[in-house]
Amino acid sequence: MVREFELPDVGEGxxxxxxxxxxxxxxxxxxxxxxxxxxETDKAVVDVPSPVDGSVQEIHAEAGEMVxxxxxxxxxxxxxxxxxxxxxxxxxxxxxxxSAATGDVETTAEGTADEETPTASGRVFAAPSARRLARELxxxxxxxxxxxxxxxxxxxxxxxxxxDATGTDEEESDSPEPAATRVEDSSGANAGSTDSAGGxxxxxxxxGQPSASGSASSGxxxxxxxxxxxxxxxxxxxxxxxxxxxxxxxxxxxxERDGEAFVTPAAVESYAxxxxxxxxxxxKALAGARDEExxxxxxxxxxxxxxxxxxxxxxxxxxxxxxxxxxxxxxxxTDLKELADEQEISLSYMPFVMKACVAALRxxxxxxxxxxxxxxxxxxxxxYNIGVATATDAGLMVPVVEDADRKNMLQLASEMNELVExxxxxxxxxxxxxxxxxxxxxxxxxxxxxxxxxxxxxxxxILALGAIKEKPRVVDGxxxxxxxxxxxxxxxHRVIDGAIAAQFTNRVEEFLQNPQRxxxxx
Amino acid sequence: MxxxxxxxxxxxxxxxxxxxxxxxxxxxxxxxxxxxxxxxEAYGGTCLNHGCIPSKALISxxxxxxxxSTAEEMGIHAxxxxxxxxxxxxxxxxxxxxxxxxxxxxxxxxxxxVEGRAEFAGENTVRVAHAGEGQGSETIEFxxxxxxxxxxxxxxxxxxxxxxxxxxxxxxLALDAVPESLVVVGAGYIGMELSTVFAKLGTDVTVVEMLxxxxxxxxxxxxxxxxxxxxxxxxxxxxxxxxxxxxESGDGITVKTETxxxxxxxxxxxxxxxxxxxxxxxxxxxxxxxxxATDEGGFxxxxxxxxxxxxxxxxxxxxxxxxxxxxxxxKEGEVAVEVIAGEPSALDxxxxxxxxFTDPEIGxxxxxxxxxxxxxxxxxxxxxxxxxSGRALTLxxxxxxxxxxxxxxxxxxxxxxxxAPEASEMIAELGLAxxxxxxxxxVAATIHTHPTLGEAVMEAVENARDRAIHTxxx
Numbered sequence: 001m002v003r004e005f006e007l008p009d010v011g012e013g014x015x016x017x018x019x020x021x022x023x024x025x026x027x028x029x030x031x032x033x034x035x036x037x038x039x040e041t042d043k044a045v046v047d048v049p050s051p052v053d054g055s056v057q058e059i060h061a062e063a064g065e066m067v068x069x070x071x072x073x074x075x076x077x078x079x080x081x082x083x084x085x086x087x088x089x090x091x092x093x094x095x096x097x098x099s100a101a102t103g104d105v106e107t108t109a110e111g112t113a114d115e116e117t118p119t120a121s122g123r124v125f126a127a128p129s130a131r132r133l134a135r136e137l138x139x140x141x142x143x144x145x146x147x148x149x150x151x152x153x154x155x156x157x158x159x160x161x162x163x164d165a166t167g168t169d170e171e172e173s174d175s176p177e178p179a180a181t182r183v184e185d186s187s188g189a190n191a192g193s194t195d196s197a198g199g200x201x202x203x204x205x206x207x208g209q210p211s212a213s214g215s216a217s218s219g220x221x222x223x224x225x226x227x228x229x230x231x232x233x234x235x236x237x238x239x240x241x242x243x244x245x246x247x248x249x250x251x252x253x254x255x256e257r258d259g260e261a262f263v264t265p266a267a268v269e270s271y272a273x274x275x276x277x278x279x280x281x282x283x284k285a286l287a288g289a290r291d292e293e294x295x296x297x298x299x300x301x302x303x304x305x306x307x308x309x310x311x312x313x314x315x316x317x318x319x320x321x322x323x324x325x326x327x328x329x330x331x332x333x334t335d336l337k338e339l340a341d342e343q344e345i346s347l348s349y350m351p352f353v354m355k356a357c358v359a360a361l362r363x364x365x366x367x368x369x370x371x372x373x374x375x376x377x378x379x380x381x382x383x384y385n386i387g388v389a390t391a392t393d394a395g396l397m398v399p400v401v402e403d404a405d406r407k408n409m410l411q412l413a414s415e416m417n418e419l420v421e422x423x424x425x426x427x428x429x430x431x432x433x434x435x436x437x438x439x440x441x442x443x444x445x446x447x448x449x450x451x452x453x454x455x456x457x458x459x460x461x462i463l464a465l466g467a468i469k470e471k472p473r474v475v476d477g478x479x480x481x482x483x484x485x486x487x488x489x490x491x492x493h494r495v496i497d498g499a500i501a502a503q504f505t506n507r508v509e510e511f512l513q514n515p516q517r518x519x520x521x522x
Numbered sequence: 523m524x525x526x527x528x529x530x531x532x533x534x535x536x537x538x539x540x541x542x543x544x545x546x547x548x549x550x551x552x553x554x555x556x557x558x559x560x561x562x563e564a565y566g567g568t569c570l571n572h573g574c575i576p577s578k579a580l581i582s583x584x585x586x587x588x589x590x591s592t593a594e595e596m597g598i599h600a601x602x603x604x605x606x607x608x609x610x611x612x613x614x615x616x617x618x619x620x621x622x623x624x625x626x627x628x629x630x631x632x633x634x635x636v637e638g639r640a641e642f643a644g645e646n647t648v649r650v651a652h653a654g655e656g657q658g659s660e661t662i663e664f665x666x667x668x669x670x671x672x673x674x675x676x677x678x679x680x681x682x683x684x685x686x687x688x689x690x691x692x693x694x695l696a697l698d699a700v701p702e703s704l705v706v707v708g709a710g711y712i713g714m715e716l717s718t719v720f721a722k723l724g725t726d727v728t729v730v731e732m733l734x735x736x737x738x739x740x741x742x743x744x745x746x747x748x749x750x751x752x753x754x755x756x757x758x759x760x761x762x763x764x765x766x767x768x769x770e771s772g773d774g775i776t777v778k779t780e781t782x783x784x785x786x787x788x789x790x791x792x793x794x795x796x797x798x799x800x801x802x803x804x805x806x807x808x809x810x811x812x813x814x815a816t817d818e819g820g821f822x823x824x825x826x827x828x829x830x831x832x833x834x835x836x837x838x839x840x841x842x843x844x845x846x847x848x849x850x851x852x853k854e855g856e857v858a859v860e861v862i863a864g865e866p867s868a869l870d871x872x873x874x875x876x877x878x879f880t881d882p883e884i885g886x887x888x889x890x891x892x893x894x895x896x897x898x899x900x901x902x903x904x905x906x907x908x909x910x911s912g913r914a915l916t917l918x919x920x921x922x923x924x925x926x927x928x929x930x931x932x933x934x935x936x937x938x939x940x941x942a943p944e945a946s947e948m949i950a951e952l953g954l955a956x957x958x959x960x961x962x963x964x965v966a967a968t969i970h971t972h973p974t975l976g977e978a979v980m981e982a983v984e985n986a987r988d989r990a991i992h993t994x995x996x
Contacts, residue, residue: 121898123872124928125934125959150932152959 311457315492356511389441535664540567542839542851543670551631879945885949888937904986933961
């Protein structure tokens with residue numbers, strides 16, 4: 001039995017993953033549960049185990065490739081029989097010899113639709129016309145997130161998915177094409193015509209949307225130049241060509257209207273881009289390259305980006321800054337650190353700050369809340385899960401220490417250290433980075449004074465710690481050197497007002513200034 | 523017709539001109555394929571000649587008489603005289619009109635028609651034996667073949683069809699006189715449709731069913747409406763009994779039945795109609811010649827392109843498996859030809875609607891509530907009893923209901939069961955809804971003409987949303 005193996009859902013809600021590395025090669029024998037691939041999701045790297053005893057027949061995705069969950073990434077031959085795969089290609093032969101009536105797109109269509117992956121409960125909600133288009137374009141309709149009610153997949157969704165898949169950046173125009181005008185050639189705008197607007201003899205030809213398959217394939221051949229005598233195109237298309245410095249008769253197309261070559265705006269654009277790319281390449285070759293590197297924006301990087309954008313564009317941010325004298329805290333921590341070391345726990349300032357924050361959060365429950373916009377309710381959390389923003393090689397991660405209010409200082413320290421270590425080694429699970437109610441980011445560990453951190457949405461507040469520095473302070477009328485730390489609290493102003501932010505910060509400061517007060521907190 | 527064995531060639535060879543075959547042939551003609559359609563008997567197949575069409579003709583004609591004679595409530599007092607031979611002759615005219623229409627359509631689309639019985643002779647050839655002594659045979663080479671040979675009524679042991687005492691649906695639709703009494707073996711849809719016809723014509727009908735209910739393929743509450751009505755018409759039911767043997771007695775016959783425990787009963791009647799199901803016709807095809815085998819039920823297995831295990835051989839309609847319904851075969855016929863023509867066609871329909879032309883009718887599409895639950899949906903169900911429909915009351919037919927099953931989360935309509943007058947027509951709207959992925963809201967927000975039976979669909983959908991106007995939302 002040949003067993004096709006789809007990229008499983010490797011974590012709650014993960015839609016796609018990057019194949020970081022294959023741990024097996026085609027032909028390798030595998031045992032059930034043996035890791036065969038490393039897959040990076042938006043947060044973590046996980047091993048994907050083999051579901052069977054047998055051998056690797058074919059690997060369908062390359063290392064570095066981003067694949068949606070549900071895509072077949074590897075085929076196994078289950079123990080007992082090895083090579084049955086050779087039979088499949090004959091399937092497609094049939095279409096070639098059957099091509100009594102039609103063209104070329106269908107060959108791929110048949111192959112792909114056969115591999116359709118079943119969706120949850122096996123049902124895709126889509127109109128027959130959308131399903132037909134999916135077959136035509138070779139798109140697995142089950143893998144498309146529909147934009148209709150309840151996720152119904154429309155023809156537009158299918159087209160968009162197909163465009164994504166082929167990587168063509170064709171523009172899908174919803175508006176009907178304007179009537180095409182027939183012009184003798186591109187320079188023939190003055191060919192005895194009085195119609196200055198159309199710029200041509202303005203003999204309207206029959207119009208209609210270019211077929212999806214037609215425009216897709218015209219994009220594919222955009223690199224080569226055509227050399228026609230005459231070309232049909234809409235006035236807007238001609239203008240586009242002119243603006244792009246392109247001869248419309250050179251734009252390749254395989255579409256025809258009334259037996260004449262017909263050029264769409266998409267064809268002009270892709271041709272222009274191809275020309276541009278070619279010129280760039282030439283220029284680079286001549287002038288010695290201005291070196292650039294393009295790094296894929298995906299995985300952890302993209303997740304961070306999306307999170308940040310969502311937070312910043314959703315929550316109106318206000319940041320409150322202040323300084324706090326932490327001389328006493330520095331002393332207390334120095335004393336306690338030795339004791340902690342005896343238990344082989346590294347005690348940083350963070351657990352003190354966490355404790356101070358929890359105490360202040362209790363007093364200002366709005367700061368420990370989230371906004372449920374749909375329900376139009378503010379949800380005050382009665383638990384205190386503190387996120388600790390952590391810089392890793394892959395980017396920012398936020399491990400969450402759960403129930404910080406119920407743990408003592410050493411427990412907080414050891415748990416946090418462990419989570420931070422896991423985040424840096426990228427062995428941390430998604431669960432361990434979810435469910436936070438408030439976040440602390442220790443920017444000062446690296447340097448700097450103040451920050452304007454972005455709230456870890458849907459939380460509503462984040463506290464950034466600056467570096468502890470010795471600064472001159474006035475104590476009892478005298479200038480003395482004191483240890484001073486800066487605090488920057490960003491809030492979601494929809495939920496928290498500036499006054500609360502200031503009061504909350506004051507309360508945190510009181511605890512940090514007088515750490516013994518933490519003794520009164522459970 | 524050609525006499526002697528000559529060989530011709532064709533792109534697409536279709537065996538059987540029933541709904542699957544003739545639709546495939548016409549579509550092939552439309553797609554400019556060189557197509558040959560072989561039919562041994564009559565264009566239109568079982569459906570047009572011995573099934574759907576003649577039975578519907580008789581059901582409608584019978585209803586005219588029966589309705590007239592049972593309309594005292596409406597102030598109509600009539601006792602129509604039924605001349606069965608006349609009725610059958612009218613039905614034959616209808617059939618003739620349709621079958622000759624099919625033939626004309628085929629010709630107009632350039633389909634090459636060949637009369638005779640086809641069997642495979644080799645990987646790419648069939649041999650067609652022409653009907654009649656000395657008419658000879660011909661060999662046709664094909665690129666692609668589509669098997670559309672349909673099905674025939676199933677026999678049970680000791681009850682071979684003899685056309686006189688033991689009849690199948692086919693003969694039942696061509697009787698020249700109304701039998702005084704009839705034992706119907708099998709309470710499936712064919713048995714129930716014909717029992718109703720004969721009961722309305724005055725025949726004393728007894729139905730014997732091995733299982734424990736009428737229309738076992740349908741939900742209990744749906745089947746119950748039909749059974750109650752059938753009993754009102756005077757049909758007697760005996761469940762859990764299988765017909766074991768029969769003998770002639772006087773002018774008629776005596777049918778013996780046996781329960782699982784071995785209890786034996788006897789039923790006297792003029793004739794016995796055996797309607798226990800249909801079996802695919804694949805044994806006449808010499809499938810060995812192309813290296814094809816049937817499954818245990820005699821069906822040809824096909825993929826979602828209607829293709830069999832042999833690359834260039836397709837199977838459509840009843841031979842390709844359940845449900846044995848003409849419209850399913852038609853769809854398969856179209857898809858098979860489109861695939862042959864290289865189009866990206868596939869059998870990707872969500873559901874095959876079904877209708878039973880009993881009194882009242884049944885129309886179903888998609889999933890029942892139970893099936894939807896099993897498929898993992900959390901469901902919501904809406905119903906509208908026909909007694910709350912103004913139009914049903916004005917028709918004097920208020921038995922039954924419309925039920926709609928939907929996905930509770932997104933509101934997608936997953937299926938519907940209708941038992942009501944004109945249920946076969948009403949189901950079409952819900953078939954479209956299921957196929958389009960329409961939601962309850964979509965159908966509810968569509969204005970339905972008043973006063974029509976179709977309004978009941980809207981009301982059932984609204985009921986699922988707790989917003990029905992003409993019933994209480996429970």
